[in-house]
Amino acid sequence: MSSPPNVAVFVTCLVDLFRPSVGFATVKLLEDAGCSVHVPIAQTCCGQPAWNSGDRKDTREIAEAVINAFESFDYVVAPSGSCAGMLKKHYPEVFAGDEEWQGRVTAFAAKVYELTEFLADVMKIIKFDYAVKADVTYHDACAGLRELGISRQPRALLDALIGIKRTELKDCETCCGFGGTFSVKYSEISNSIVSTKVENINASSAKMLLSGDLGCLLNMAGKLGRDGSTVEVRHVAEVLAGMIDSPPIGDRKQPRRDKIS
């Protein structure tokens, strides 16, 4: 057997700050899939706040630091379509026209994957040897969906998990209104967009909302929470890893669960 691939986890700044559970779920899924998992200590953020604010210089410095810290691994995996998209699709633009970095950034970008994409397409995971009982629906976070084409993978993985009941969310491909700093700078518009999203979530029969990007999840969980909804919000990695006993996003109480019979 060939040696296990060396996979570096790009945790993302939001998971680091808000939801370590997603990081641990990611590590577990990758280890279960047979990877040798590493968490480079020199990581901070992918640089999107600067990139999307038009600050090329700072983006460039951050991108250099990320590439330095991660390029020696076989793969770089992030539990976020948005950050993986930044590393994979936007870093080459950050270094556009720079002969010296061209080769490095191209090689680096080729190693980057979003978590569900990596599990389904590279590690070819088609089953799990445990069951998770949950009644879920999935929102396609925009960057993962449109920059990386992620749509089939999280659904296939969820469907491979025994105990999952999955229903499609109406307008699951419509933006939730997060958009990074947009949600604060244009909060009224952001609120209107997330309100429509929450209407659709409430109209679905699912008891748990999943997605692949923590930013969007914080936004939707925040709105559902303000409205007093009982829908539980989690990152898809938590469910896939069978780690759903911790309190859901925006809550401090453990959810009550019926035992899996």
Place this chain on the structure above:
Amino acid sequence: MEIRSHKFRQNAADALANEQLQNALAHVRSKFIQKRAKAVNNLKAFDTLRDNATAIKNHTLENLDVYLEIFEEKVIAQGGQVHWAATAQEARGQVLDICRRVPAKTVTKGKSMISEEIELNEFLEQNDITPVETDLGEYIIQLRGEHPSHIIAPAVHVNMDQVRDDFRKHHTHLPEDRVLEEPKSLLLEARGILRERFLKADVGITGANFLVAETGTSVIVTNEGNGDLTQTLPRVHIVLASLEKVVPTLEDMSQILRVLARSATGQEMSVYTTLSSGPKRPDDVDGPEEFHVILLDNGRSSMLGTEFQDMLRCIRCGACMNHCPVYHAVGGHAYGWVYPGPMGAVLSPSLAGVDKTGHLPNASTFCGRCESVCPMHIPLPKMMRHWREREFEQHLSPPSNRRNLKLWAWFAVRPGWYRLMTRFSHLGLRILSGWSGSIRWLPFARGWTRHRNMPGPERQTFMQAWQRHLVERRKS
């Protein structure tokens, strides 16, 4: 049209509070999207056609001067006239000169965004010439004294009750007790009124969806046939078009037509595709005696060769705004100038100045749906980001944002310090989220917490928890 894009925030707040508008926008949210999806799914070759259409326009833009000259030669050879207008003011002057010479009292108009861009109606009225919009949507908003809120459905913000009231208010010569309950009755009334105006008009002005270089033809697509009447009945026909409307051949035009209507309204073809090549010839049964084309630049040539050149491929189908969550929320008027939605967020800064329209490229979640549906593969989010870069370079973004960004970036390239900063942030958020696990008021993100909770963080940051995890792993 006076630029109100700098008031975008206020415009948006007003739009969100306007219940009637919100009802009207629901239509855009569902109908346009469904119709396009159906049309696109029914045509296997759609993606190939998109690629072809994109390639055609790219080729044309690379050789724009050549094709414009060929177009001009052909028009002249067919007895028409071409006028080059560098600015909106020049274009207005050229229209007025022609109208004065005729002399024209009434001008009928087909739908034209260029006419909006150069504020032609206001200008003609100031010069005692009456412009009459003949597209139903345009006619309605003209009665209302408004501007289009959408590039292909100008009155999409208006509902039927409002139209009924407007018609009763303005068409006072008609019996007061007439029944105007059905959309059909409104349509018939408008048609009756417009027929008269068509016959009276001295000059007809239309826009152009394409200018075909090889034949010197201008092409418009409509669903009402009003364009045909506008350009064949009056003695003089003026085509108002911007430079980038030119395509090399009729074959090229038909390729692009196949993606245009599908992207716009979900139709395979618009109902009318009207080609006009020069004035009436001796054995033609109808047509204008004079045929003029006004070619407007107004800032477009300065986009050539820049990161904004791709925007000139735009065929004004409206798909980007039909799929835009921000447009869905606030509608077209909030954008504060002629072109709304994602295409406007890129084009308006080019034409009207980023200093006046700086909000537009910022008010986007970068969800990317516009680019994914754009038949011309225009990378709209990327170009909005380019505008943000220009704003950042020119120090147009708010100083406090810049300071925060710089400070954050300082930490982001110093992992040790960054760890320390996140620990403090984490602690603060943890305290604020209290027993509930959610924050209802956050000092630095009040915009967020006004409408939503901010979910609180878990017990430790990932990096803290991971270090502990590694230590425990080593022990066991």
